[in-house]
Amino acid sequence: MAKVLLRVENLKKYFPAKGGLFYTEKGILAKASVIHAVDDVSFNLFENENLGIVGESGCGKSTLAATILLLYKPTFGKIYFYDKEITQLSSEELRRLRPKLQMVFQDPYSSLNPRMRVKDIVAEPLSLIEKNKYNVTQKVREIIVKVGLREEHLERYPHELSAGQRQRVAIARSIITNPKLVILDEPTSALDVSTQAQILNLLKDLQKEYGMNYISISHNISVVSYMSDRIAVMYLGKIVEIGKTEDLIIRPKHPYTKILMGSIPLPDPKRRDYMMEVIGETPSPVNIPTGCRFxxxxxxxxxxxxxxxPNLREIEDRLVACHLVEEIEKS
Ligand SMILES: Nc1ncnc2c1ncn2[C@@H]1O[C@H](COP(=O)(O)OP(=O)(O)OP(=O)(O)O)[C@@H](O)[C@H]1O
Ligand code: SF4
Ligand SMILES: [Mg+2]
Incomplete structure (x- = not known):
């Protein structure tokens, strides 16, 4: 059986809400105290598996990613990397772990330092663990070609590159340390459609060569399904359904997933960017509805x-958080 690479247990990340007032469901004016960005998330990621996380804007996808990579301190819960708990690491232990866990952000322009040349941007994470400058330079040269750029790009600054080229630089930077896990947070949403497809295919090719696991995050179900073996659907800080990509797309069980899937034709990242259309406005993560938050x-x-x-429970081939799944299936 495949090893568990990453185990996330009851993870919560709350932020203090700044001075807001809001109306409760009963119309009472209350003081906002906490943003429940990630609210009790648990899942396993197995070795050689790619997981997708999908959900509307503001449901907590990026916060979950940043908390898993310990860029935020979790409010509650535990994270294990190969059976070792990493939530309580010392700063030295964390420094040694960082190269194994990397992230590619949505907007390569803001995630790349505009004052650094490409060669230094790509080298930076490796320089922290490899003190031999020659080895670092050689690796930078090798990786820049692997991501589809040329050595001449190494002397440029981010503003001298196209959006697609900048994302290639961000990818090179994230894989130069041979990570085991790369979290891709909306890796293509700032790109035009043909560049999107090129970047997704590049990520797949790099995975074949370097063997890292991906967690792909997007509000675009086609991107996530193209990249992932399993998909977790998030709603207001929680996972409401998690299952194999094909099953979840063809036979969604949670009502929210059904609505998401109903709004799109067959997934195909080479075609248009399918936005999810869901009924009504998303409630605020400050004022979480009682009972089932959906x-x-x-x-x-x-x-x-x-x-x-409702808690996540096993229903046939997946986990679903809904009281009425069986009833809905029969109807
Ligand atoms: N640093 C922060 N401080 C306070 N609130 C935050 C912070 N980061 C995120 N939030 C809030 O937490 C909630 C979840 O945000 P998050 O960015 O994780 O959502 P998302 O699913 O990634 O959305 P998008 O698809 O728009 O990127 C939102 O209400 C957001 O405003
Ligand atoms: S528990 Fe009820 S409200 Fe929530 S998804 Fe299921 S049917 Fe809908
Ligand atoms: Mg986000």
Whole structure:
């Protein structure tokens, strides 16, 4: 059986809400205290597996990614990397772990230092662990070609590159340390359609060569399904369904996933960017609805949904957090 590479247990990340007031479901004015950006997330990522995370804007995808990589301190919960808990590491242990866990951000322009040349941007993470400058330079030269650029690009600054080239630089920087896990947070959403497809194919080719695992995050289901073996659907800080990509796309079980999937034709990253259209407005992560947090928007909601929060439970080939799945399946 495949080893578990990453185990996330009951992870929460709350932010203090600044001075806001809001109306509760009963119309009472209350003081906002906490943003529940990630609210009790658990999952395993197996070796040689790619996971996708999908959900609307503001559901907590980027916060989850940053918390997994310990760029944010978790409010609660544990993260294990190959059975070793990494949530309580010392700064020295964390420094040694960092090269194994990398991230590619949505907007390469803001994630690359504009005052550094490409060669220094790409070399930086490796320089922290490899003190031999010659080895670093050689590796930078090798990797820049692997991501589809040329050695002449090494002397340029980010503003002298196209958006696609900048994303290639960001990818080179993220893989130069031979990571085991790379989190791709909306890696193509700032790119035009043909560049998107090139970057996704590049990521797949690099994976074949270097063998890292990806967690791909997007609000675009086609991107996530193209890149992932399994998909987790997030809603207001929680995973509401997680299962194999094909099963989840063809036979979604959670009402929210059904709505997401119903709004798109067959996934194909080479075609247009399918945006998700969901009924009603997304509630705020400050003012979380009682019971099932999806109930104000759910077409199947019943009384129980307003008072009792459903946990993820095993239903056939996947995990689903909904009280009424069986009933909905029969209807
Ligand atoms: N550093 C922060 N301080 C306070 N609130 C934050 C912070 N980062 C994120 N949030 C809030 O947490 C919630 C989740 O945000 P997050 O960026 O994780 O969502 P997302 O799913 O990545 O959205 P998008 O698809 O737009 O990137 C949002 O309400 C956001 O405003
Ligand atoms: S628990 Fe109820 S409100 Fe929540 S998704 Fe299921 S049917 Fe809808
Ligand atoms: Mg985000």
């Amino acid at each position: 109930h104000p928007r759910c077409p199947y909601a019943k009384e129980i949904c307003k008072v009792s929060e």
